[in-house]
Amino acid sequence: MTATQWTAAALLQRYDEVRSHTERLAAPLSPEDQTVQSMPDVSPTKWHRAHVTWFFETFVLASNEAGFAPFQDQYWFLFNSYYEAVGPRYNRAERGVISRPGAHDVGLYRGNVDARMQDLIDGLDQGTIDKVAATIELGFHHEQQHQELLLMDIKHVLSLNPLRPVYGGAPAPLVDTDRMGWVEVEGGLVEIGHREGAGFSFDNELPLHQVYLEPFRLADRLITNGEWLEFMADGGYRRPELWLSDGWAQVKTNGWAAPFYWSDYDGVWFEHTLHGTFPVNPGLPVSHVSHYEADAYATWAGKRLPTEAEWEHAVRTDTGDAAEPHGNLADTETFHPRAAEPGNGRLRQVYGDCWEWTSSAYLPYPGFHPAAGAIGEYNGKFMSNQMVLRGGCALTPPGHARASYRNFFPPGARWALSGVRLADGGAPA
Numbered sequence: 220m221t222a223t224q225w226t227a228a229a230l231l232q233r234y235d236e237v238r239s240h241t242e243r244l245a246a247p248l249s250p251e252d253q254t255v256q257s258m259p260d261v262s263p264t265k266w267h268r269a270h271v272t273w274f275f276e277t278f279v280l281a282s283n284e285a286g287f288a289p290f291q292d293q294y295w296f297l298f299n300s301y302y303e304a305v306g307p308r309y310n311r312a313e314r315g316v317i318s319r320p321g322a323h324d325v326g327l328y329r330g331n332v333d334a335r336m337q338d339l340i341d342g343l344d345q346g347t348i349d350k351v352a353a354t355i356e357l358g359f360h361h362e363q364q365h366q367e368l369l370l371m372d373i374k375h376v377l378s379l380n381p382l383r384p385v386y387g388g389a390p391a392p393l394v395d396t397d398r399m400g401w402v403e404v405e406g407g408l409v410e411i412g413h414r415e416g417a418g419f420s421f422d423n424e425l426p427l428h429q430v431y432l433e434p435f436r437l438a439d440r441l442i443t444n445g446e447w448l449e450f451m452a453d454g455g456y457r458r459p460e461l462w463l464s465d466g467w468a469q470v471k472t473n474g475w476a477a478p479f480y481w482s483d484y485d486g487v488w489f490e491h492t493l494h495g496t497f498p499v500n501p502g503l504p505v506s507h508v509s510h511y512e513a514d515a516y517a518t519w520a521g522k523r524l525p526t527e528a529e530w531e532h533a534v535r536t537d538t539g540d541a542a543e544p545h546g547n548l549a550d551t552e553t554f555h556p557r558a559a560e561p562g563n564g565r566l567r568q569v570y571g572d573c574w575e576w577t578s579s580a581y582l583p584y585p586g587f588h589p590a591a592g593a594i595g596e597y598n599g600k601f602m603s604n605q606m607v608l609r610g611g612c613a614l615t616p617p618g619h620a621r622a623s624y625r626n627f628f629p630p631g632a633r634w635a636l637s638g639v640r641l642a643d644g645g646a647p648a
């Protein structure tokens with residue numbers, strides 16, 4: 220959904236910014252790096268680069284370019300992610316066995332679509348721009364989602380290499396963090412969802428609707444590695460009474476004993492990051508934990524996870540609607556969560572650092588209607604068996620975080636850059 224009045228010049232400028240940023244993220248990676256799929260959830264870098272290009276070709280060029288013909292017939296099959304209405308697609312779990320097109324040829328595909336998109340936008344009258352801008356803008360935000368996924372995915376790819384390759388960023392100095400505080404939030408009937416005039420949103424952030432909240436408290440920062448070590452030392456991964464049944468089953472089946480990227484070397488916990496493998500830094504936020512682990516930690520701490528409505532209302536109350544989201548997002552190029560600033564009675568680490576698990580199932584808001592046609596498959600069909608995360612992470616592009624943004628992953632997912640903020644009091648909405 221867009222509320223922006225686009226001109227051709229503004230669309231062209233934004234198109235160039237978003238597209239060139241993807242290429243900057245891929246630039247440190249060799250063609251071999253870009254080909255690996257280390258597990259079914261992970262996509263190769265070159266697949267991300269091609270798929271976001273396919274999105275513009277399929278949803279913008281195909282219906283608006285005179286004499287349209289696809290760049291390559293088979294690319295429609297290879298780079299369709301999940302759009303059933305567009306046609307058959309290649310098996311997601313086997314993207315890593317596709318050696319051709321290589322990274323170089325994906326670059327040619329990108330260049331071709333970029334030139335055609337620029338020609339198209341250049342030649343549109345304002346009336347046509349008003350009709351197609353929403354889809355082009357969706358393409359910008361779609362590509363930003365994949366910029367984040369590209370980094371999460373290459374982190375996993377590189378984690379499996381015994382040479383421990385570095386992508387970028389630098390380790391933070393060893394830090395500790397001050398005590399976690401609480402922000403009291405008044406309850407009542409509150410408005411949740413995307414507000415008109417607030418710029419772009421995905422369809423799943425609509426419609427704006429009312430939710431009743433009991434008064435509650437929200438932790439003023441994320442849970443740290445040091446606090447997670449206390450949970451582990453107290454048998455956190457060995458005590459079934461702390462866990463949801465499905466979570467405990469995964470602990471036993473998968474042998475979970477620590478966050479996803481932690482390894483025990485001679486009794487010392489190390490963490491894999493995009494800038495190498497280092498001893499776990501106690502003051503940084505714990506990251507790469509599943510919803511099940513976040514929930515078990517909250518139970519151990521005698522607290523709970525916030526609902527998504529509590530999170531959104533607390534953030535709007537604390538930061539104000541007009542505030543531009545800022546924090547440790549991808550433009551800081553830390554590529555990793557960083558320590559909280561000293562407490563000041565307000566919420567810290569809201570945007571960036573780690574996506575924050577909520578206790579809310581990913582469901583349609585009352586009155587939700589997916590868009591007509593294939594583009595309606597973007598969000599709505601995933602509204603089962605997933606939990607909502609809020610806030611963004613250190614790999615989220617700036618301009619892609621907002622109070623109403625609803626990210627979602629299955630509760631067992633650990634490769635996403637996810638962390639934990641606690642809530643207390645009140646009652647789930």
Ligand SMILES: [Fe+2]
Nearest residue numbers: 270300361365
């Ligand atoms: Fe996609």
